[in-house]
Amino acid sequence: MAQQPLLSLPEFQNVSMATLVVKEPLNFWGGQRVKPKHEKNAEAVYEPATGRVLCDMIPCVEEEVDQAIKSAHSAYLQWRKLSGMERSRIMLEAARIIRERRDEIAKVEVINNGKSITEAEVDIDIAWQCIEYYAGIAPTLSGQHIQLPGGSFAYTRREPLGVCVGIGAWNYPFQIASWKSAPAMACGNAMVFKPSPMTPVTAVILAEIYKEAGVPDGLFNVVQGGAETGSLLCHHPMVAKVSFTGSVPTGKKVMEMAAKSVKQVTLELGGKSPLIIFKDCELENAIKGALVANFLTQGEVCCNGTRVFVQREIMPQFLEGVVKRTKAIAVGNPMLRDTRMGALISKPHMEKVLGFISQAKEQGAKVLCGGERFVPSDPKLKEGYFVSPCVLDNCRDDMTCVKEEIFGPVMSVLPFDTEEEVLERANNTTFGLASGVFTRDIARAHRVAENLQAGTCYINNYNVGPVEVPFGGYKMSGFGRENGQVTIEYYSQLKTVVVEMGDVDEFF
Ligand SMILES: NC(=O)C1=CN([C@@H]2O[C@H](COP(=O)(O)OP(=O)(O)OC[C@H]3O[C@@H](n4cnc5c(N)ncnc54)[C@H](O)[C@@H]3O)[C@@H](O)[C@H]2O)C=CC1
Numbered sequence: 206m207a208q209q210p211l212l213s214l215p216e217f218q219n220v221s222m223a224t225l226v227v228k229e230p231l232n233f234w235g236g237q238r239v240k241p242k243h244e245k246n247a248e249a250v251y252e253p254a255t256g257r258v259l260c261d262m263i264p265c266v267e268e269e270v271d272q273a274i275k276s277a278h279s280a281y282l283q284w285r286k287l288s289g290m291e292r293s294r295i296m297l298e299a300a301r302i303i304r305e306r307r308d309e310i311a312k313v314e315v316i317n318n319g320k321s322i323t324e325a326e327v328d329i330d331i332a333w334q335c336i337e338y339y340a341g342i343a344p345t346l347s348g349q350h351i352q353l354p355g356g357s358f359a360y361t362r363r364e365p366l367g368v369c370v371g372i373g374a375w376n377y378p379f380q381i382a383s384w385k386s387a388p389a390m391a392c393g394n395a396m397v398f399k400p401s402p403m404t405p406v407t408a409v410i411l412a413e414i415y416k417e418a419g420v421p422d423g424l425f426n427v428v429q430g431g432a433e434t435g436s437l438l439c440h441h442p443m444v445a446k447v448s449f450t451g452s453v454p455t456g457k458k459v460m461e462m463a464a465k466s467v468k469q470v471t472l473e474l475g476g477k478s479p480l481i482i483f484k485d486c487e488l489e490n491a492i493k494g495a496l497v498a499n500f501l502t503q504g505e506v507c508c509n510g511t512r513v514f515v516q517r518e519i520m521p522q523f524l525e526g527v528v529k530r531t532k533a534i535a536v537g538n539p540m541l542r543d544t545r546m547g548a549l550i551s552k553p554h555m556e557k558v559l560g561f562i563s564q565a566k567e568q569g570a571k572v573l574c575g576g577e578r579f580v581p582s583d584p585k586l587k588e589g590y591f592v593s594p595c596v597l598d599n600c601r602d603d604m605t606c607v608k609e610e611i612f613g614p615v616m617s618v619l620p621f622d623t624e625e626e627v628l629e630r631a632n633n634t635t636f637g638l639a640s641g642v643f644t645r646d647i648a649r650a651h652r653v654a655e656n657l658q659a660g661t662c663y664i665n666n667y668n669v670g671p672v673e674v675p676f677g678g679y680k681m682s683g684f685g686r687e688n689g690q691v692t693i694e695y696y697s698q699l700k701t702v703v704v705e706m707g708d709v710d711e712f713f
């Protein structure tokens with residue numbers, strides 16, 4: 206079927222790098238795009254691969270946040286009454302439209318985020334798969350019947366929470382909006398979503414697609430803004446839940462704000478995940494796995510395995526293979542199909558990542574490859590925020606590059622001798638988002654998985670994230686889960702109904 210242009214988005218037709226300028230309003234509530242009330246506090250949004258201004262992000266003020274939440278609430282009152290089958294049908298239609306327009310959405314994501322087109326397409330695929338998955342679950346939501354003495358009984362109803370807020374990070378803009386809205390909507394909730402101020406463009410496309418698929422006006426809304434708008438959302442009395450993806454310091458603030466009115470919270474925070482490579486592994490797979498664990502989306506992935514522990518006996522072979530493959534990564538124009546690594550999100554972030562690399566060198570790490578600003582030959586891309594992927598050797602556990610989340614293309618390699626030692630070192634962190642192990646010994650693999658303190662453990666691969674599988678953190682990487690069946694628990698509440706079939710006992 207021929208691709209239709211996105212609803213009311215003439216500027217997104219035939220998009221290409223270095224040309225798109227977004228002028229349309231990026232807020233969406235009451236079933237339509239809404240112009241910002243005033244242009245105060247507008248912030249420039251950049252195209253990371255060129256450093257060019259793509260659009261302005263104009264933060265929503267209190268009155269606008271209030272309008273969006275009220276519009277969500279009125280849609281919620283209708284949506285919650287639908288059966289799971291009815292909700293499912295609409296969500297399946299949304300998934301179908303995304304699938305049909307995937308190439309176009311992926312291009313806009315590349316322009317706004319800087320990641321390669323190949324990765325952006327996968328992200329959009331994961332987004333529609335997530336909506337399809339929760340559309341499949343919606344009709345299965347049900348309660349329980351419990352028989353009580355004397356013919357009396359109780360039953361439980363799985364009910365929605367109400368208006369849920371989603372607050373997103375900039376690394377997976379469209380995917381995060383889908384991961385949050387799909388389970389929320391399947392359970393009968395409405396959502397107000399705030400994307401990161403650096404990636405404001407694609408959430409509104411999702412809103413238009415949901416509308417086209419048939420959700421009631423107001424069911425999925427987008428408000429733009431940064432910390433201030435986010436905090437208005439977290440404080441609003443009509444909000445029942447906040448699902449947040451971002452850094453640990455902001456996550457703590459979100460939790461504090463939500464606590465004031467006892468809102469439920471899901472926190473998907475950062476990480477510094479260990480990847481443990483034993484000498485009995487299949488080495489080529491471990492090398493490929495280490496690259497996937499570190500260099501997707503320019504290393505800006507929360508669950509990346511950035512502490513790569515390698516058993517001492519195989520260190521030389523591992524380093525040789527990893528450096529060879531890392532040097533071969535094609536960095537540059539993210540819109541080209543052969544490119545494997547695009548641009549970091551912003552100039553300050555690029556400088557921060559380069560700062561981590563200089564500090565690592567000062568602390569004694571050895572750069573085996575990359576770690577420098579990369580300037581592509583294409584003149585359009587000269588101001589882009591590219592960094593060549595970096596492998597650091599001679600790392601120690603006490604170095605900053607090993608302790609702190611860099612969120613850039615930097616792999617720190619650390620030698621180890623025994624399983625016991627590596628488990629202790631791997632767990633010696635306040636984070637606990639993910640972990641990985643490469644070994645051919647199946648008993649060891651499962652023993653290590655059991656003993657790693659992290660929400661996910663990948664055995665003989667890394668960063669594999671099918672939507673059927675729960676994702677979320679231990680320790681300061683957060684709590685609650687996204688994806689998988691369990692996420693229904695985080696977007697619904699259980700009501701118990703107790704039914705008396707006889708007379709009330711005379712107690713008083
Ligand atoms: N566990 C996960 O699933 C993921 C975690 N992350 C983490 O996110 C970080 C990078 O993303 P950033 O956008 O820089 O994080 P951030 O914490 O600065 O911002 C995240 C979101 O929170 C909003 N925000 C900021 N201050 C707020 C406040 N006071 N109240 C409410 N909302 C507020 C931001 O506008 C943005 O939408 C990394 O540390 C990374 O580890 C990123 C992606 C996925």
Ligand SMILES: C[N+](C)(C)CCCC(=O)O
Nearest residue numbers: 377506507508668669670
């Ligand atoms: C890479 N992937 C898709 C498995 C996880 C992305 C999580 C995130 O950083 O939002």
